Amino acid sequence: MRRRAAIYCRISQDRGGAGLGVARQEEDCRTLCARKDWDVVGVYPDNDVSAYSGAPRPQWQELLAAVRAGRVDAIVCWHVDRLTRSPRELEDVIDLADRHGLDLATVSGEIDLATPTGRMVARMLGAAARHEAEHKAERQMRQRRQAAEAGKVSGGGNRPFGYEDDRITVRESEAALIREGARRVLASESLSSICRDWQARGVVSPAGKPWKPKGLRALLASARISGRREHTPGDSWQGTRPLLGQIVADAVWPGIISHEDSDRIRAAFTDPNRRTSVEGTQRRSYLLSGVLRCGKPRPDGTVCGHGMVGRPRSGVPRYVCPNVPGTDACGGTGTVAERTDDHVRDMVLAALESPAFVDRLRGSDGAGTELYEEIRADEEELEELARDMGERRITRKEWMVARQPIEDRLQRNRAKLSKVSRSAVLLDFVGSFEDMRDRWEKLNTSQRRAIITACVRSISVVPANPRKRWNPERFVFDWIA
Ligand SMILES: [Zn+2]
Incomplete structure (x- = not known):
C-alpha cells in the first residue's frame, strides 16, 4: 500500500523574507515524496510562528490529529528543526511512530523513527536545532548577515566612536584619536598606557565614559574603523562575542584607518605572544624585564637562559635571574637597572x-605583503564556506572539517604578520642619534619597550666580574635584523 504522506512546513521570524519560505519547503518536500513514491494527502503549513516561544501551532495539532485518526502514515518535512520545537514534542512524534507505524522523512536527510539509531539521530538533530535557536534564530542571523554583506549600518545603542549619529559621517576630532590609537598600538604600546594618556587628556567614549583597555581594544580591532563590515555568525560563538568577526564587505561608511593598518592591528591583538593585559592595572616600570636573559653557564656547559625580572635590592632597582624554587632559574646573575637601561x-x-x-629591518618587512594576501584569501575562503553552509550546499559537518585547516593557517599568519608590523612601525621613529635621544626622553616605558623589542629578540647577560664595576661586554644582543 502506498504511504499517505502529510507535508509539514513551518517558518519562524520570516518577516523579512530572508528565511526558507513555506513554498520552498513544500516544493522540496513534494519532490521527496515523489521520489519515495508516497502520496501527498495534505500540506500543513504553520507560518510565521516564533520558534521557541511556545506559541500554538494550529496546523501541527491538526496534523497530529490526522495521524491519530489513521488518515496519515508518513510525515515529510524539510528538517527536524521544522517539525518539533522541543525534545518533548519530538518524543510525541516518536510515540506516534511507535503506535501508528508513522514514517518520517526530511529533505535534509533520511530519518527512520522505527529504529533506535534513527531515533537517536532525530533526537540529536532536534537538540542541535534547539541549541541553535536558543542562541539566535537562524533566520535572524541570516538577515544580519545579509545586512552585513550589503555593508549596511547596523546596531542600536550609542553611536560608534569616530562617527556621527548617522553612523556614516566621520567625526574628525575622534577620527584623529582613532588614528593616533592605531599608530600607538602598532608601535606595541600597551592599551592601558594609551588609556591613561587619553584619560589625562579627557577623551571619553560616546557614552561619555573614560576609555578602558577592553573598550579601546574592541574599538581598534573593529573592522568598522577601516570602512569594512564585519560579521560574526551567531552559531560560531556562545556567551562572549569573539574580538574578531569575519570581514564580509566594504561598508557604506568611510574608513578612518587603512585596511592594511586594520589587518595589522587585528593580527597584533590575536597574536598569542602579545601581552594584552586588558585589565592592565599593572604598570611595567622595568623596561627590560623579559628582554634580558640570564647568561650564566651551568656546570653541564649549557646556559641558564632564564628571563630576568625587575627587583630592587636595598632600594636600588635591579634586574636579576630570579632564584625561585621549583624553576630552572639559577639566580646567579644581576645588574643595576638604570645603567643597564641606558646602555x-x-x-x-x-x-x-x-x-x-634599518634597511635590513625594512627588508624583513617585505614579507608582509604576501602575508596580507594569504590572510585575505583565507578569510574569503572561510566566507565562501560559511555561505555554502548557509545555503545548505554543504553540511555543517563538511563545513567544520573544511574550515579547520584554514583557521589554523590564519592564526599562524596573523601571528607572523604582527611580528612584521612591529618592525614596520619602528621606521617612523628612525632619525639621527641625537634626535632619537631627545624623542626617547618623551616616550613612556611601554613605547620604549616597543622600540627595543622591534630591534632585539633578547639580550643575554653574563654574570658580573666582581673586580669590574661596570662592563658593557656583559650584554650580548640578539638583533632581529
Ligand atoms: Zn640564571
Whole structure:
C-alpha cells in the first residue's frame, strides 16, 4: 500500500523574507515524496510562528490529529528543526511512530523513527536545532548577515566612536584619536598606557565614559574603523562575542584607518605572544624585564637562559635571574637597572642610526605583503564556506572539517604578520642619534619597550666580574635584523 504522506512546513521570524519560505519547503518536500513514491494527502503549513516561544501551532495539532485518526502514515518535512520545537514534542512524534507505524522523512536527510539509531539521530538533530535557536534564530542571523554583506549600518545603542549619529559621517576630532590609537598600538604600546594618556587628556567614549583597555581594544580591532563590515555568525560563538568577526564587505561608511593598518592591528591583538593585559592595572616600570636573559653557564656547559625580572635590592632597582624554587632559574646573575637601561637604549639607538640596520629591518618587512594576501584569501575562503553552509550546499559537518585547516593557517599568519608590523612601525621613529635621544626622553616605558623589542629578540647577560664595576661586554644582543 502506498504511504499517505502529510507535508509539514513551518517558518519562524520570516518577516523579512530572508528565511526558507513555506513554498520552498513544500516544493522540496513534494519532490521527496515523489521520489519515495508516497502520496501527498495534505500540506500543513504553520507560518510565521516564533520558534521557541511556545506559541500554538494550529496546523501541527491538526496534523497530529490526522495521524491519530489513521488518515496519515508518513510525515515529510524539510528538517527536524521544522517539525518539533522541543525534545518533548519530538518524543510525541516518536510515540506516534511507535503506535501508528508513522514514517518520517526530511529533505535534509533520511530519518527512520522505527529504529533506535534513527531515533537517536532525530533526537540529536532536534537538540542541535534547539541549541541553535536558543542562541539566535537562524533566520535572524541570516538577515544580519545579509545586512552585513550589503555593508549596511547596523546596531542600536550609542553611536560608534569616530562617527556621527548617522553612523556614516566621520567625526574628525575622534577620527584623529582613532588614528593616533592605531599608530600607538602598532608601535606595541600597551592599551592601558594609551588609556591613561587619553584619560589625562579627557577623551571619553560616546557614552561619555573614560576609555578602558577592553573598550579601546574592541574599538581598534573593529573592522568598522577601516570602512569594512564585519560579521560574526551567531552559531560560531556562545556567551562572549569573539574580538574578531569575519570581514564580509566594504561598508557604506568611510574608513578612518587603512585596511592594511586594520589587518595589522587585528593580527597584533590575536597574536598569542602579545601581552594584552586588558585589565592592565599593572604598570611595567622595568623596561627590560623579559628582554634580558640570564647568561650564566651551568656546570653541564649549557646556559641558564632564564628571563630576568625587575627587583630592587636595598632600594636600588635591579634586574636579576630570579632564584625561585621549583624553576630552572639559577639566580646567579644581576645588574643595576638604570645603567643597564641606558646602555641598552644607546645600543638600540646606535643601531637604528645605521642605515644598513634599518634597511635590513625594512627588508624583513617585505614579507608582509604576501602575508596580507594569504590572510585575505583565507578569510574569503572561510566566507565562501560559511555561505555554502548557509545555503545548505554543504553540511555543517563538511563545513567544520573544511574550515579547520584554514583557521589554523590564519592564526599562524596573523601571528607572523604582527611580528612584521612591529618592525614596520619602528621606521617612523628612525632619525639621527641625537634626535632619537631627545624623542626617547618623551616616550613612556611601554613605547620604549616597543622600540627595543622591534630591534632585539633578547639580550643575554653574563654574570658580573666582581673586580669590574661596570662592563658593557656583559650584554650580548640578539638583533632581529
Ligand atoms: Zn640564571
